Amino acid sequence: xTPLLLVKDCGIQFGGLxxxxxxxxxxxxxxxxxxxxxxxxxxxxxxxxxxxxYQPTEGELILCNDxxxxxxxxxxxxxxxxxxxxTFQNIRLFSxxxxxxxxxxxxxxxxKTSLAGTILKTAYSRxxxxxxxxxxxxxxxxxGLDSVRGELAKNLSYGDQRRLEIVRALAxxxxxxxxxxPAAGMNATEKKHLIELIQWVHQHFGLAILLIEHDMxxxxxxxxxxxxxxxxxxxxxxxxxxxRKNPKVIEAYxxxxxxx
Amino acid sequence: MILINPYILQIINLIGINAIMAVSLNLxxxxxxxxxxxxxxxxxxxxxxSAAFTVYLHEPIHQLFPSLAPVYWDSFFFMTSxxxxxxxxxxxxxLVGVPTLRLRGDYLAIATLGLGEIIRVVVLNLDFxxxxxxxxxxxxxxxxxxxxxLLIVVVICMARMVYSLKxxxxxxxxxxxxxAQSVGIHTTxxxxxxxxxxxxxxxxxxxxxxxxxxxxxxNSFGFLKxxxxxxxxxxxxxxxxxxxxxxxxxxxxxxxxxxxxSEWRMIFYALLLIVMMIVWPQGLFGKRxxxxxxxxxx
Numbered sequence: 001x002t003p004l005l006l007v008k009d010c011g012i013q014f015g016g017l018x019x020x021x022x023x024x025x026x027x028x029x030x031x032x033x034x035x036x037x038x039x040x041x042x043x044x045x046x047x048x049x050x051x052x053x054y055q056p057t058e059g060e061l062i063l064c065n066d067x068x069x070x071x072x073x074x075x076x077x078x079x080x081x082x083x084x085x086x087t088f089q090n091i092r093l094f095s096x097x098x099x100x101x102x103x104x105x106x107x108x109x110x111x112k113t114s115l116a117g118t119i120l121k122t123a124y125s126r127x128x129x130x131x132x133x134x135x136x137x138x139x140x141x142x143x144g145l146d147s148v149r150g151e152l153a154k155n156l157s158y159g160d161q162r163r164l165e166i167v168r169a170l171a172x173x174x175x176x177x178x179x180x181x182p183a184a185g186m187n188a189t190e191k192k193h194l195i196e197l198i199q200w201v202h203q204h205f206g207l208a209i210l211l212i213e214h215d216m217x218x219x220x221x222x223x224x225x226x227x228x229x230x231x232x233x234x235x236x237x238x239x240x241x242x243x244r245k246n247p248k249v250i251e252a253y254x255x256x257x258x259x260x
Numbered sequence: 261m262i263l264i265n266p267y268i269l270q271i272i273n274l275i276g277i278n279a280i281m282a283v284s285l286n287l288x289x290x291x292x293x294x295x296x297x298x299x300x301x302x303x304x305x306x307x308x309x310s311a312a313f314t315v316y317l318h319e320p321i322h323q324l325f326p327s328l329a330p331v332y333w334d335s336f337f338f339m340t341s342x343x344x345x346x347x348x349x350x351x352x353x354x355l356v357g358v359p360t361l362r363l364r365g366d367y368l369a370i371a372t373l374g375l376g377e378i379i380r381v382v383v384l385n386l387d388f389x390x391x392x393x394x395x396x397x398x399x400x401x402x403x404x405x406x407x408x409x410l411l412i413v414v415v416i417c418m419a420r421m422v423y424s425l426k427x428x429x430x431x432x433x434x435x436x437x438x439x440a441q442s443v444g445i446h447t448t449x450x451x452x453x454x455x456x457x458x459x460x461x462x463x464x465x466x467x468x469x470x471x472x473x474x475x476x477x478x479n480s481f482g483f484l485k486x487x488x489x490x491x492x493x494x495x496x497x498x499x500x501x502x503x504x505x506x507x508x509x510x511x512x513x514x515x516x517x518x519x520x521x522s523e524w525r526m527i528f529y530a531l532l533l534i535v536m537m538i539v540w541p542q543g544l545f546g547k548r549x550x551x552x553x554x555x556x557x558x
Contacts, residue, residue: 052441077440077444080442085443092436092439092442093435094435094439097431104428105431105440108428109443115426115427118420121420125424128425132425168443169443
């Protein structure tokens with residue numbers, strides 16, 4: 001399998017705290033993997049490293065997408081343009097804009113018209129924006145959001161907001177999608193729909209997906225591969241069955257046995 | 261025009277200039293969400309640059325093109341002069357925007373506030389533009405048509421920019437910078453564009469003001485002037501072009517109407533502002549536009 005993402009011996013230090021330590025992993029093209037771990041294990045920090053919010057203090061992050069890109073040193077928007085999109089743990093939509101605008105902004109870096117072109121309304125800018133509005137409508141339709149397209153994003157239900165965030169990320173045409181706790185705050189039915197949705201996105205768009213999730217039922221049902229983090233290090237990496245039986249994982253989640 | 265008395269005409273002209281200022285600041289503060297307290301500084305730069313251009317270069321340039329008919333010549337010359345004022349302000353916008361736009365919220369407000377004052381004090385000490393005596397004998401080129409013609413241009417320019425597909429990036433920066441970056445928007449670039457375009461039109465507004473008043477003094481461009489423009493944007497509704505236009509008109513007329521209250525004037529003015537912000541906390545139009553009007557502009 002060709003690797004899409006290579007992380008080599010990565011580390012990041014915040015003052016005296018090592019949030020990630022000798023972190024190495026690889027993700028194949030089109031692979032779907034889950035990252036779990038107790039609070040403060042460094043899961044979101046890892047996403048922030050991948051998307052340029054933080055810079056690693058050591059190690060390499062390489063995205064092999066047509067050519068090799070070293071992610072360290074790139075800004076968030078540059079990383080997005082080479083094919084990494086994400087959602088956020090605490091939803092970050094453009095809340096005072098409409099659902100449709102949220103998605104259309106996702107198409108931003110694919111626009112070739114310059115600002116001068118839009119002011120002058122050149123023929124090219126008009127036809128281009130027509131194409132993109134149509135592509136946006138299609139995406140909204142696929143995800144069943146076309147009935148609320150005129151609503152402000154902040155007025156959507158929680159589940160819809162999560163969904164909209166995924167749609168916005170997909171609009172940027174990523175090769176790798178990072179989902180940060182997509183099921184947080186959802187009820188059982190919503191979770192079930194979410195699992196179906198992510199599976200469908202994974203197949204339909206042919207993406208690699210990494211997701212952070214606390215909800216074990218979601219991770220175990222969805223991800224053929226699970227990576228477990230604790231104190232900034234990978235303590236296990238394998239199929240759901242392997243993870244379930246791994247003594248280190250059990251220890252991290254339940255604590256050590258104490259001889260009485 | 262002859263039927264309207266000069267006092268009213270002057271107010272109408274000032275409304276136009278203030279509207280240009282409010283709409284240009286609206287791009288920076290309302291649409292892009294960058295709080296700037298230095299807009300009067302950029303207006304001052306444009307005003308002085310454009311006035312100096314007219315006063316000092318009128319003769320030398322005229323000699324280069326002696327054959328042009330005077331009517332066309334004056335219009336052409338004034339346009340160049342305004343563009344020059346705008347460009348000087350825009351250039352200052354780049355110089356200042358690149359380092360300061362990394363700051364956020366309160367810090368940016370303080371930086372731009374300092375900047376506006378620096379511009380004012382520097383101009384106050386430049387002798388060739390009059391220094392503390394003020395800049396006198398500027399030809400009176402501005403009139404109703406120039407002011408409102410340019411107002412229409414600036415409104416169309418802003419509306420097309422911000423309400424286009426590409427321009428939604430400005431709104432994205434205002435709403436959430438981290439999220440905007442995560443979908444591939446170069447946020448710093450958009451902030452700088454907003455700052456530069458806003459400063460350019462502030463400079464043009466300043467140029468119109470200089471050639472309307474025929475006299476400039478740095479006192480007209482103090483910190484309170486910047487605050488006045490911010491109030492116009494906030495009262496109109498952050499990010500509403502039609503809102504900024506209406507608020508500019510309202511806040512220019514109001515002090516004049518309140519003249520009947522003589523020494524109580526500014527107290528009433530302040531009270532009315534407070535009442536308006538209580539009644540319309542989102543501004544006159546919120547983030548929306550007056551639709552019928554906006555459609556026409558499109």
